[in-house]
Amino acid sequence: MIAVAIIIGVIIVVLLLAALFLFGLYNGLVQARLRVQEAWSGIDVQLKRRASLVPNLVETVKGYAAHARQTFENVTNARSRLQQASGPAEAAQANNMLTQTLRSLFAVAENYPNLKANENFLQLQGELSNIEEKIAYARQFYNTNVLSYNTKTQQVPSVFVANMFGFHPSEFFEAEEEARQDVHVDFSTPPAAGAQPPPAGAQPPPATGSQPPGSGS
Numbered sequence: 319m320i321a322v323a324i325i326i327g328v329i330i331v332v333l334l335l336a337a338l339f340l341f342g343l344y345n346g347l348v349q350a351r352l353r354v355q356e357a358w359s360g361i362d363v364q365l366k367r368r369a370s371l372v373p374n375l376v377e378t379v380k381g382y383a384a385h386a387r388q389t390f391e392n393v394t395n396a397r398s399r400l401q402q403a404s405g406p407a408e409a410a411q412a413n414n415m416l417t418q419t420l421r422s423l424f425a426v427a428e429n430y431p432n433l434k435a436n437e438n439f440l441q442l443q444g445e446l447s448n449i450e451e452k453i454a455y456a457r458q459f460y461n462t463n464v465l466s467y468n469t470k471t472q473q474v475p476s477v478f479v480a481n482m483f484g485f486h487p488s489e490f491f492e493a494e495e496e497a498r499q500d501v502h503v504d505f506s507t508p509p510a511a512g513a514q515p516p517p518a519g520a521q522p523p524p525a526t527g528s529q530p531p532g533s534g535s
C-alpha cells in the first residue's frame with residue numbers, strides 16, 4: 319500500500335510539474351503576442367498621422383503647381399491604399415508606395431521657390447520627416463518583437479503549445495531599400511544643373527509671403 323501511494327504521489331507530482339511547464343509556455347506565448355500587438359499600435363498611430371497630413375500637403379502644392387495633376391492623384395491613391403491596408407505586410411507595402419509618391423511631390427515643389435519658402439509647406443515637410451523617423455523606430459521595435467514571438471511559435475517545446483492553441487506567426491513590417499530613405503527634401507541648395515523648368519501654361523507662383531489658394535489653412 320505504501321509503495322502504491324508513493325507511486326501515485328510521484329505521478330501526481332510529475333503531472334503537476336508538466337502542467338505548470340505547459341502553463342508557462344502558454345503564458346510566454348501570450349505575453350509575446352501581446353508585445354507584438356502593442357508594438358504594432360505604435361506603427362499604426364504614426365501611419366495614421368502621416369496619412370492625415372497628406373491632403374493638406376497636396377492642397378498646398380496644388381496652389382502653386384496645379385498642372386501636376388497626375389502626381390497629386392498618385393499621392394492621393396497611395397494614401398487611400400494605406401488607410402485601407404489590412405495587416406502589417408500590406409500596410410508596409412502601401413506606406414512604401416506613399417513614400418515614393420511623396421518624393422515625386424517634393425520634386426515638383428523644387429521648381430517653385432515661393433512654395434519652398436511657404437511656411438505651411440515647410441511645417442508639413444518637417445512634420446512628415448519627424449513622423450518618418452518615428453515610423454522607422456517603431457518598425458524596428460515591432461520587428462524585434464515579431465522575431466521573438468515567431469521564434470517561440472517554431473521552437474521546441476513551445477511549438478507544440480502554439481499549434482495546440484492557435485498561435486500563428488506574425489507578419490513583419492518591412493521597408494523597401496529606397497523607401498528607407500527619408501522623404502525630406504533639402505531646399506537649402508539650388509536645383510541641380512539641367513533641371514526642367516515648369517511646363518508651359520503652368521500656374522505662376524504667388525508672391526512671397528502670400529497664402530497659396532486651396533491650401534486649406
